[in-house]
Amino acid sequence: MKITFIGAGNMAEAIFAGIIKQQVVAASDVCVTDISEERLADLSEKYGVGTSLDNPSAVAEADVIVLAVKPQIFPMVWPEIAHAINPNALVVSVMAGIPSETIAGGKPIRIVRVMPNTPALIGRGAAGIAAGELATEADLHLAEKLMNAVGLAVRVEEEELHAVTAVSGSGPAYVFYLLENMLAAADQMGLEKGVARELALATVMGAAELMKESGEEADALRKKVTSKGGTTAAAINTMIDRGVGESIISAMQACAARSKELADG
Ligand SMILES: NC(=O)c1ccc[n+]([C@@H]2O[C@H](COP(=O)([O-])OP(=O)(O)OC[C@H]3O[C@@H](n4cnc5c(N)ncnc54)[C@H](OP(=O)(O)O)[C@@H]3O)[C@@H](O)[C@H]2O)c1
Structure with a gap:
């Protein structure tokens, strides 16, 4: 060939x-x-x-x-x-x-x-x-x-390639954006840059591997680490209050819509 x-x-x-x-x-x-x-x-x-x-x-x-x-x-x-x-x-x-x-x-x-x-x-x-x-x-x-x-x-x-573009084609950029902001917050908290980078990367990769290996749904895994009144709940509640979930959904809809627009010339 x-x-x-x-x-x-x-x-x-x-x-x-x-x-x-x-x-x-x-x-x-x-x-x-x-x-x-x-x-x-x-x-x-x-x-x-x-x-x-x-x-x-x-x-x-x-x-x-x-x-x-x-x-x-x-x-x-x-x-x-x-x-x-x-x-x-x-x-x-x-x-x-x-x-x-x-x-x-x-x-x-x-x-x-x-x-x-x-x-x-x-x-x-x-x-x-x-x-x-x-x-x-x-x-x-x-x-x-x-x-x-x-x-x-x-x-x-x-x-379905428009949806694939929204999920995986452009997906790495969403993860980089998450990491960018996690690292900015870590910096504000005074954590050494190299240490923060290693911890954040291991966290993203570990969480993805855990979801893959366990076969469990994302929300079930999230609820498992979110005890009422605890530290993770403080973070997740802030995200919910600020509409982070809705923003992600809107962002992906915008991505798929742009893909359709480009396809239509
Ligand atoms: N990168 C991604 O994440 C990604 C994801 C999904 C799909 N894609 C698709 O993959 C394709 C390539 O992306 P890429 O990031 O690899 O782009 P890229 O790095 O710009 O590669 C395109 C190459 O084609 C060369 N080129 C320009 N005119 C040419 C011609 N007339 N004949 C032969 N070669 C020519 C460019 O040279 P010059 O740089 O000198 O112009 C460049 O080296 C794009 O269509 C993109 O939509 C990319």
Whole structure:
């Protein structure tokens, strides 16, 4: 299987580094394109992948084409490669917001859309995968295999990718925002920065692992550590009074709405 990545940014690098490491494909079967010659030289040296500055020739021989440019670059890149794609090739788009129907543009192209997130950079990503109109079970399986090399991959319907964006695509930013504010509060309380960082990170990771391993619901676990009149109750009651829960729900609704807006152009 020959696979070409159009756009050699962070997300492309995370995915091809993962699939090479997991031996899903050999580095010699991966081709990466970009507009920066310097970036391509670095990637070639680091991973042993093939590189090209010429998008149309890079897609011509590929069995799988991963579209990993920013969505706003897509209208410039697609016209130059759409005609050069092998008719049997699968197109995997990691671009946020652009519907498979827009990518296909009326042509019989098999497309799978993927909504990844940045922890893919360390092999701990969470991705939603959705089939475009003509994609087959084998195509979905292949996309799953690619994304499993950098974390969790879950199948959803294409319309659900807006919700996936709100949960996991943008999700890391919510956790960073939580950590940012936990650390600001710790600083105000005089806790040494390094100590606070270690404690806060272990807390977020430990809480997530506890929820996963116990199989219990978030509210049940929260209630278990919240004794009436205690310290955790003081914190949670403040959050409830300030509407933090409602804010999170509104924020995620805004994220999904923005995703729909971008999809509608
Ligand atoms: N990062 C995330 O958390 C995340 C999450 C979900 C989905 N995504 C999606 O993943 C895609 C890539 O994101 P990213 O963060 O990896 O972006 P990125 O780092 O900007 O990567 C895009 C790369 O494509 C290059 N490029 C620009 N024009 C090109 C052209 N004509 N031909 C070939 N390459 C070209 C860019 O070069 P220059 O930098 O020189 O312009 C850049 O190296 C986006 O569509 C985004 O929606 C990202």
